[in-house]
Amino acid sequence: MTPFRPGVAILLASLVLLPGCATPIWDRDSARDHKHRHSDVQVGPRPAWLVDGMDAGPLKEKLERCNLKRLRRTDFSIGHRGAPLQFPEHTMESYVAAARMGAGMVECDVSFTADRELVCRHAQDDLHTTTNIVTIPALNAKCTQPFVPADPAPGLPARAECRTSDITLAEFKSLQGKMDAFNPMATTPEEFVGGTADWRTDLYASRGTLLSHRESIELFKTLGVKMAPELKTPVVEMPYEGDYTQQDYARQMIQDYIDAGVAPADVWPQSFLLDDVLFWVNEMPEFGRQAVFLDQEGITPRTSSLAYMEALKAQGVNIIAPAIWKMLALDEQQKIVPSEYARNARAAGLDVIAWTVERGGPLTGGGGWYYQTVTEAINKDADVMKVIDVLARDVGVIGIFSDWPATTTYYANCMDID
Structure with missing residues (x-):
């Protein structure tokens, strides 16, 4: 069995630590009590x-x-x-x-990165709509199709396509998850990552740990x-x-x-x-x-x-x-x-x-x-x-x-x- 990865332990501890508790709930009791x-x-x-x-x-x-x-x-x-x-x-x-x-x-859902590590993504080619990758110039440049702004005059939509196989696992882990959406008429990367449907919400999108x-x-x-x-x-x-x-x-x-x-x-x-x-x-x-x-x-x-x-x-x-x-x-x-x-x-x-x-x-x-x-x-x-x-x-x-x-x-x- 592979050892528990420290990064996950830290994430879990930060998520389930209750106010006033010195010990994370997930690690307080024996494993048999988890369920x-x-x-x-x-x-x-x-x-x-x-x-x-x-x-x-x-x-x-x-x-x-x-x-x-x-x-x-x-x-x-x-x-x-x-x-x-x-x-x-x-x-x-x-x-x-x-x-x-x-x-x-x-x-x-399992996809693979450029260094053949497996990650959780619904599609190999959805990073541009489910993460903030286009707002990070160094990683946007690695995308299959880096962000191209919309041209409002002729009505041409913005373009981008970013794949898990475009980047390494370490680069993937540096991204922030967001609601699956994009603004097709965006003229900046920051506008492009918007567009959440009005029947969903961005209320819980301030944290998105990949x-x-x-x-x-x-x-x-x-x-x-x-x-x-x-x-x-x-x-x-x-x-x-x-x-x-x-x-x-x-x-x-x-x-x-x-x-x-x-x-x-x-x-x-x-x-x-x-x-x-x-x-x-x-x-x-x-x-x-x-x-x-x-x-x-x-x-x-x-x-x-x-x-x-x-x-x-x-x-x-x-x-x-x-x-x-x-x-x-x-x-x-x-x-x-x-x-x-x-x-x-x-x-x-x-x-x-x-x-x-x-x-x-x-x-x-x-x-x-x-x-x-x-x-x-x-x-x-x-x-x-x-x-x-x-x-x-x-x-x-x-x-x-x-x-x-x-x-x-x-x-x-x-x-x-x-």
Whole structure:
């Protein structure tokens, strides 16, 4: 097992040290108490606000009757990039917020740097929108596309593209995470890093501590949460620099968990590339048993068929994770029901995870991309609760990714879902 990294220890101590306490909470008691100590779940006002706005009926009544004096953490609630509805994604602060909201599992999306170190970023090429890199001249100059200001006269937007593979791990760690946004008509780097959507907030963006993949593992161990790393599809040509193959990359991610002494049962590796999942299934089977295939194929007779699902199962895939809309349909009464895709996935013996609720803004007017197959049944934010209910009770998903895990935690506790 690799030793605990001092940088992470300092970050954790500064985060959870209470006023008047000389010893950090995370280091005060034995390791066996971590889960209990961090299970003081706080969901805040949003879940109750959503329930208040629901249409009258049995589901609303049940959610209103919940006795939630002591909420518990649940694996059903998965922190998608942490809690990025209000915290800068893939930062220590976002991960801790997700755990405090009762997420039993938290996601580090994994990309690699120029020196082939693994870091937590949603995409290899998003540093210009998720960090302050363009405001640092020396690092901006290393970007694939350094910042170019907008030209308002002809209406040309600003341009930038900064990749994790443009910089080293040390340079990556010098950056500050921010809300994922940019101002397309910015004429300065400082203007470019603005643009946060009005339904999000910069209230918690004053701190955004970036983490390497290994540091995220140590943080998650301390928080007592399970881990859902996603191997992000590279935007650079692989093999990188001629000798770093996709399999090297996939193996390196799992090796970090082995080196850290994490039990395979606590890790749910994910990828949009089926070849990555099959590599883990065949080459690293202890971790491959819980490997998650993030299925982004469009809905066609083939990709929603029972034969398609059975073929995945026959190759050793046990868990499939499609976008919410692929698992939902409307019946003749315009009621949300499981789709053919969802029914066939379950019939083939696949477990299913859904992504992503509390993402994409207000649900007025149909809910947008994530709800495209059930638009007619979605007209307000509170409708997310009936979507979660169908996914849980009718589809039978084992977990739901959320940008605000408090919502899924609240539902799971009300319904006594572990």
